[in-house]
Amino acid sequence: xxxxxxxxxxxxxxxxxxxxxxxxxxxxxxxxxxxxxxxxxxxxxxxxxxxxxxxxxxxxxxxxxxxxxxxxxxxxxxxxxxxxxxxxxxxxxxxxxxxxxxxxxxxxxxxxxxxxxxxxxxxxxxxxxxxxxxxxxxxxxxxxxxxxxxxxxxxxxxxxxxxxxxxxxxxxxxxxxxxxxxxxxxxxxxxxxxxxxxxxxxxxxxxxxxxxxxxxxxxxxxxxxxxxxxxxxxxxxxxxxxxxxxxxxxxxxxxxxxxxxxxxxxxxxxxxxxxxxxxxxxxxxxxxxxxxxxxxxxxxxxxxxxxxxxxxxxxxxxxxxxxxxxxxxxxxxxxxxxxxxxxxxxxxxxxxxxxxxxxxxxxxxxxxxxxxxxxxxxxxxxxxxxxxxxxxxxxxxxxxxxxxxxxxxxxxxxxxxxxxxxxxxxxxxxxxxxxxxxxxxxxxxxxxxxxxxxxxxxxxxxxxxxxxxxxxxxxxxxxxxxxxxxxxxxxxxxxxx
Amino acid sequence: xxxxxxxxxxxxxxxxxxxxxxxxxxxxxxxxxxxxxxxxxxxxxxxxxxxxxxxxxxxxxxxxxxxxxxxxxxxxxxxxxxxxxxxxxxxxxxxxxxxxxxxxxxxxxxxxxxxxxxxxxxxxxxxxxxxxxxxxxxxxxxxxxxxxxxxxxxxxxxxxxxxxxxxxxxxxxxxxxxxxxxxxxxxxxxxxxxxxxxxxxxxxxxxxxxxxxxxxxxxxxxxxxxxxxxxxxxxxxxxxxxxxxxxxxxxxxxxxxxxxxxxxxxxxxxxxxxxxxxxxxxxxxxxxxxxxxxxxxxxxxxxxxxxxxxxxxxxxxxxxxxxxxxxxxxxxxxxxxxxxxxxxxxxxxxxxxxxxxxxxxxxxxxxxxxxxxxxxxxxxxxxxxxxxxxxxxxxxxxxxxxxxxxxxxxxxxxxxxxxxxxxxxxxxxxxxxxxxxxxxxxxxxxxxxxxxxxxxxxxxxxxxxxxxxxxxxxxxxxxxxxxxxxxxxxxxxxxxx
Ligand SMILES: CC(C)(COP(=O)(O)OP(=O)(O)OC[C@H]1O[C@@H](n2cnc3c(N)ncnc32)[C@H](O)[C@@H]1OP(=O)(O)O)[C@@H](O)C(=O)NCCC(=O)NCCS
Ligand SMILES: CC(C)(COP(=O)(O)OP(=O)(O)OC[C@H]1O[C@@H](n2cnc3c(N)ncnc32)[C@H](O)[C@@H]1OP(=O)(O)O)[C@@H](O)C(=O)NCCC(=O)NCCS
Numbered sequence: 001x002x003x004x005x006x007x008x009x010x011x012x013x014x015x016x017x018x019x020x021x022x023x024x025x026x027x028x029x030x031x032x033x034x035x036x037x038x039x040x041x042x043x044x045x046x047x048x049x050x051x052x053x054x055x056x057x058x059x060x061x062x063x064x065x066x067x068x069x070x071x072x073x074x075x076x077x078x079x080x081x082x083x084x085x086x087x088x089x090x091x092x093x094x095x096x097x098x099x100x101x102x103x104x105x106x107x108x109x110x111x112x113x114x115x116x117x118x119x120x121x122x123x124x125x126x127x128x129x130x131x132x133x134x135x136x137x138x139x140x141x142x143x144x145x146x147x148x149x150x151x152x153x154x155x156x157x158x159x160x161x162x163x164x165x166x167x168x169x170x171x172x173x174x175x176x177x178x179x180x181x182x183x184x185x186x187x188x189x190x191x192x193x194x195x196x197x198x199x200x201x202x203x204x205x206x207x208x209x210x211x212x213x214x215x216x217x218x219x220x221x222x223x224x225x226x227x228x229x230x231x232x233x234x235x236x237x238x239x240x241x242x243x244x245x246x247x248x249x250x251x252x253x254x255x256x257x258x259x260x261x262x263x264x265x266x267x268x269x270x271x272x273x274x275x276x277x278x279x280x281x282x283x284x285x286x287x288x289x290x291x292x293x294x295x296x297x298x299x300x301x302x303x304x305x306x307x308x309x310x311x312x313x314x315x316x317x318x319x320x321x322x323x324x325x326x327x328x329x330x331x332x333x334x335x336x337x338x339x340x341x342x343x344x345x346x347x348x349x350x351x352x353x354x355x356x357x358x359x360x361x362x363x364x365x366x367x368x369x370x371x372x373x374x375x376x377x378x379x380x381x382x383x384x385x386x387x388x389x390x391x392x393x394x395x396x397x398x399x400x401x402x403x404x405x406x407x408x409x410x411x412x413x414x415x416x417x418x419x420x421x422x423x424x425x426x427x428x429x430x431x432x433x434x435x436x437x438x439x440x441x442x443x444x445x446x447x448x449x450x451x452x453x454x455x456x457x458x459x460x461x462x463x464x465x466x467x468x469x470x471x472x473x474x475x476x477x478x479x480x481x482x483x484x485x486x487x488x489x490x491x492x493x494x495x496x497x
Numbered sequence: 498x499x500x501x502x503x504x505x506x507x508x509x510x511x512x513x514x515x516x517x518x519x520x521x522x523x524x525x526x527x528x529x530x531x532x533x534x535x536x537x538x539x540x541x542x543x544x545x546x547x548x549x550x551x552x553x554x555x556x557x558x559x560x561x562x563x564x565x566x567x568x569x570x571x572x573x574x575x576x577x578x579x580x581x582x583x584x585x586x587x588x589x590x591x592x593x594x595x596x597x598x599x600x601x602x603x604x605x606x607x608x609x610x611x612x613x614x615x616x617x618x619x620x621x622x623x624x625x626x627x628x629x630x631x632x633x634x635x636x637x638x639x640x641x642x643x644x645x646x647x648x649x650x651x652x653x654x655x656x657x658x659x660x661x662x663x664x665x666x667x668x669x670x671x672x673x674x675x676x677x678x679x680x681x682x683x684x685x686x687x688x689x690x691x692x693x694x695x696x697x698x699x700x701x702x703x704x705x706x707x708x709x710x711x712x713x714x715x716x717x718x719x720x721x722x723x724x725x726x727x728x729x730x731x732x733x734x735x736x737x738x739x740x741x742x743x744x745x746x747x748x749x750x751x752x753x754x755x756x757x758x759x760x761x762x763x764x765x766x767x768x769x770x771x772x773x774x775x776x777x778x779x780x781x782x783x784x785x786x787x788x789x790x791x792x793x794x795x796x797x798x799x800x801x802x803x804x805x806x807x808x809x810x811x812x813x814x815x816x817x818x819x820x821x822x823x824x825x826x827x828x829x830x831x832x833x834x835x836x837x838x839x840x841x842x843x844x845x846x847x848x849x850x851x852x853x854x855x856x857x858x859x860x861x862x863x864x865x866x867x868x869x870x871x872x873x874x875x876x877x878x879x880x881x882x883x884x885x886x887x888x889x890x891x892x893x894x895x896x897x898x899x900x901x902x903x904x905x906x907x908x909x910x911x912x913x914x915x916x917x918x919x920x921x922x923x924x925x926x927x928x929x930x931x932x933x934x935x936x937x938x939x940x941x942x943x944x945x946x947x948x949x950x951x952x953x954x955x956x957x958x959x960x961x962x963x964x965x966x967x968x969x970x971x972x973x974x975x976x977x978x979x980x981x982x983x984x985x986x987x988x989x990x991x992x993x994x
Contacts, residue, residue, distance in 0.1 A: 098970055099968060099969045099970050100968060101937060101964075101968070104935045104938075105935060105970065106934065106935055106936070107917065108917065109917050109918070115887075116932070119748060119749060120747075120748055121748070121932055121933065122933075182750070182846070183750070183753055183844065183845055183846020183887055184690070184750060184752050184753055184754070184780075184845060184846055186689075186844045186845070186846070187689060187844075188685030188686075188687065188689075188840075188844065189685075190685065192683075192684060192685075193681070250617075251616060251617055251618070252616060253679070253680070253681060255681050256680055256681055257681070283681075341843075342839045342840065342843050342884075342885055343685075343839065343840035343843055343844060346838075346839050346840055347680065347683045347684075347685065347840060348680055348681060348683075349679070349680020349681055349683065364912065369969070369970065369971055371967075371975065372908075372967075372969075372971070372973040372975050372978070373963070373967040373968065373969030373970065373971055373972050373973045374967075374968075374969040374970065375969065375970035375971070379915075379917050383884070383915070383917060383918070387839075387880070387884050388839055390612075390680055411869075413973070413975060414971065414973075415861065415912035415915055416915050416917065417915070418876075418880070418912055418913050418914070418915070420604065420605065420606050420876050420880060420913065421606070421880070435613070435618055436603075436618065436619075437603065438601045438602060438603055439603070440598060441601075466870070467598075470868075470869075470870040470871075471596060471597060471598070471870065471871075472596045472866070472869075472870030472871040472872065473595055473596050473602065473866065473870065473871065473872035474866055474869070474870055474872070474911065475870050476869040476870045476910070476911075478868070478869050478910060478979035478982050478983055478986075479979065479983055481869070481979070482975035482976065482978070485975050486975055486976055489975075
């Protein structure tokens, strides 16, 4: 059946098996794969692991759109097959190896990576391995559930391996593929509204570069979705109330599009729209689209939803595949350099909502490094949206690890986003709009409204001491700035016993 | 003579004296002034100070394009007349009051401020006070040496006070005034090359809002320019060599435009082009244009120079005014939301060069706060360019205060720009291209190549200890991260005696 998906017939000659195909990948090969939380190749990673188990010793440099599933990052890391990994990952096993220095990793702003690949900054694109639902008559590719950097990878690669996926062919038409010219010859990216289509439904490809085609019946390992917990719901409520209030008081226009990071809170915000009559005709200009987007489409509440990938739970996935025709008109999947484009994000005036590991009293944000040193996932697209959105929320539950960690700290142990780029800080306890405040006013408000009650006094003491000891525009006592973290590392609890 | 500059004749009725004019400014007035290192009003501030000396007690909220001279920020701060100041300043006296909490200050990304004023985020625009060289027949304004946020201030203000400056009327035609629509109705900003003009030569103004016009013969207090010192020259050489090398090896296209922050190094980089045959037909897409731009124009090396203001030394100023006709074709002065627009900066592929107070071994950058607490100037436009440039240099002399401070530290005491946004770290000792490196590799290289020799061992010890004690993707020992700063604060020297 999958043969039909290869509409450029002479490419049928390239159909082969994974073990044969993966011989194009050797020690030191730069492998550029499709995939952005979904839509990654699954057969080639398995074949590489088999080869390693059979005694072949090699390491590859692996570049994707963003994170992939256990089926790629997990098994390849475990087998010790990765030398370099960019630009983002979220796999536990891989993370451990990165933190031990066994895998080289650099996290990049996702919007920049394609251009860096085109200018050769990541080395030669030896082999692209991409999942696609079809190859067109002209030999172009129809990607699956994500676009990510695939258009650039396919354009730049010396060799291309394709995994034809059994996902519904009706996905065709959902993608909008556009590779901008690079500076100094770039023209405006002509997106004026979230749903605008500016490119083609397929990825242009030189069929002569195809070295192998595989048929795949493997599924993306589905995101596990919990119903939003109370903490996430509270955070979502604070955000929706605040935005509604700003719009009602004419401090912002209605109809700005929404971006919402990955994870529970992100999904909770969108779910919050379901029972909220104030917000209608919602535009979404985001990175990854999750289950809640389908619910909102079902309710007729979405004008357009743009992203670079869809990550759905198993249930939502079935629903989506069964009735793609209903969703396809509303959803656009774009290259990540477009979904996250600073130009477009700034132009559209995106309301950006992203999750932090910790935030400090002045609104500096740590998205990536636990206790300053241990990488969690990476910065991903958070900087693309936080820095350029019209209104930028940073959210976090007020505590982690059962209350033993305060997510509001005197000074964050690593900074990814500076106070200048963050507009509103939100936890389940409350929200502070930092825009009209001095850093000192921000500190007072964040301690009062966002911190967990168990940590308010400790934070207040630090802040008062800092004013006395150092003064300044943003009072800090450098010898005490990480006292919360040090206490946690010494005793397992940020609270004083 | 200056009467001729008021070409809409009925406005002649509004000509008055500063003391009368400044009565429109009272306690609590939000005052939005022109000015971006140059082009600020001079008479009204003096009049306000006189009034205060005469016993009137009041405070104003002051918003400009960026920093102004001593003639505004200096005297108003000294007289205790400022309640709030945004978005940037660089005045010593004002800085001290901000750091003591006596003046409220928040530093903003400059590209965002105009939009924030339009959406009401900075409060009502009670009075705009703007320097102009003329009022046109239609009652529009021709600004002087800067544009900054003036177009938006004039549009939003309830009342307008104009200081007609005696600067040469030939400045007319150098400005390019364009206010973009705000989201969700914004369209692309149609600049494709540095020199493109997309707006009008004057600022549209409702003449009915003009409450006073003054004739001014005051000059901008001129920037003091030193010939570039050896340290700045070295830094400039490293940068030009690196870029030439990248272009020769086809890793970046020729002809990307340059942005260069304010100060000695910035000027040294541009001066470096003078004797450099490799670079011709230079495009400048920057914020503030300094003396070196004129030298380069004289040599026929500039294709176009775009900025929001010109800050010239006294000598250069005379040269410029005497022969404006030669320079006007090459220079465009734009609103800061356009000169610093993330959209345009990313599209053009700007090579961004900005100065840091300190940089850490992983490439995190502090541009604003000395020893973590004391504000220096503010983030200014550095974030606009660093975050969106195609290639982003962060530069600093390797030491400050006669060697007692290392500008390369284990961890910066404040972060404005994260490692993800910084591509190349440069001191007089050398340069590290961080793009192809992991954080650990960055640390090794920065210590070896950028740090001052006196500090290399200390930094190396910290780094090695951090690997052993914490490991992780970005090894840090939180209790030791600020040891350099703590030593300096205790002993006056970051070196161990
Ligand atoms: C910040 C981020 C890690 C939060 O993820 P999440 O799934 O919402 O958050 P969780 O609450 O499940 O936290 C994840 C883990 O971090 C831990 N954690 C959270 N806050 C912590 C803190 N302050 N200190 C230490 N650990 C913390 C949690 O305990 C949890 O650990 P576990 O996996 O061992 O249980 C995630 O949003 C991220 O990687 N962001 C950066 C990239 C990004 O924003 N992408 C979207 C842009 S479009
Ligand atoms: C960072 C910045 C302050 C450097 O300014 P500069 O004029 O090039 O630098 P200088 O070497 O003269 O340093 C300025 C002062 O900071 C001090 N300083 C520099 N590095 C220091 C450090 N690491 N620790 C403590 N003090 C330091 C200097 O000693 C000097 O002090 P002084 O005025 O008492 O003599 C300035 O570039 C800035 O404000 N940048 C932020 C905004 C910006 O980048 N704008 C341009 C964007 S388009």
